[in-house]
Amino acid sequence: MPQLSFNSLDPRNSLRMFGWVGENVLASNLLRTQLNFVDFTLSAAQMNTLNATPVTLLAAPGAGLMNIVEYVVTFIDAGATAFELGAGVLSFLYTDGSGDKVATDVPNATVESATDVYYRSVGLAVAPLVNALICAKTSTDVTAGDGTVYGRIAYRTITVADLLL
Numbered sequence: 001m002p003q004l005s006f007n008s009l010d011p012r013n014s015l016r017m018f019g020w021v022g023e024n025v026l027a028s029n030l031l032r033t034q035l036n037f038v039d040f041t042l043s044a045a046q047m048n049t050l051n052a053t054p055v056t057l058l059a060a061p062g063a064g065l066m067n068i069v070e071y072v073v074t075f076i077d078a079g080a081t082a083f084e085l086g087a088g089v090l091s092f093l094y095t096d097g098s099g100d101k102v103a104t105d106v107p108n109a110t111v112e113s114a115t116d117v118y119y120r121s122v123g124l125a126v127a128p129l130v131n132a133l134i135c136a137k138t139s140t141d142v143t144a145g146d147g148t149v150y151g152r153i154a155y156r157t158i159t160v161a162d163l164l165l
Contacts, residue, residue: 025142035070035154042136042149047083049140050090054097058134061157068158069102071141072121076106082114083145088138090149092121097137100126111138111149130160 040057042050061067072092076083089105103121110119134153 003080005131011090021079035156037152037154039152040136040150042151044083044146044148047142047145048137048145048151050136051088051141054093054135054137056133056135057092057151058153058155060131060133062133064160066158066160067102067132068128068156069134070154071123072103072151072153074106074119074121075150076111076113076117076119077148077150078114078116079145079147081144081146083111083147084143085111085138086140086143087149088140088142091137091139092153093135093137094126094129094132095120095135097135099129099132100124102134104128105139128158 019055038058040055042055046053046055058067063096069092074090085108087108088111089108090111091101092103093099093101101124104122106119110117134155
């Protein structure tokens with residue numbers, strides 16, 4: 001096994017590394033222990049078709065793994081014309097948009113804001129799915145808007161085998 005050097009790490013991270021040294025699969029432990037982030041962008045064209053065509057934000061993690069969403073932060077860049085979503089909401093779900101919601105919805109008033117606005121969606125208590133992607137979907141059609149939605153998902157990937165005793 002190669003030697004690990006902790007000199008370049010701050011004290012908080014060096015203590016985390018010491019906890020991982022004894023494990024057989026270092027990469028697996030790093031993956032499921034750390035809070036991971038993935039950034040996404042939803043263009044106006046994607047928003048206009050998001051009800052019928054959900055957009056993958058976080059790929060499926062692979063066999064024997066599940067993604068657990070901690071939170072999602074979105075930034076609605078309103079553009080010249082605000083989005084029109086009717087009574088709908090922006091949702092974050094498992095699978096192809098037909099799965100359970102993994103975080104609270106971005107409400108209609110936030111999506112339709114005429115000014116730039118941030119929103120934080122918290123992770124929900126759901127039955128996590130093995131090897132499932134996370135996608136964005138609106139509950140109704142977007143009928144107008146030329147802005148952009150930017151976001152970041154904070155998540156953990158858990159090895160299913162570790163849950164079995």
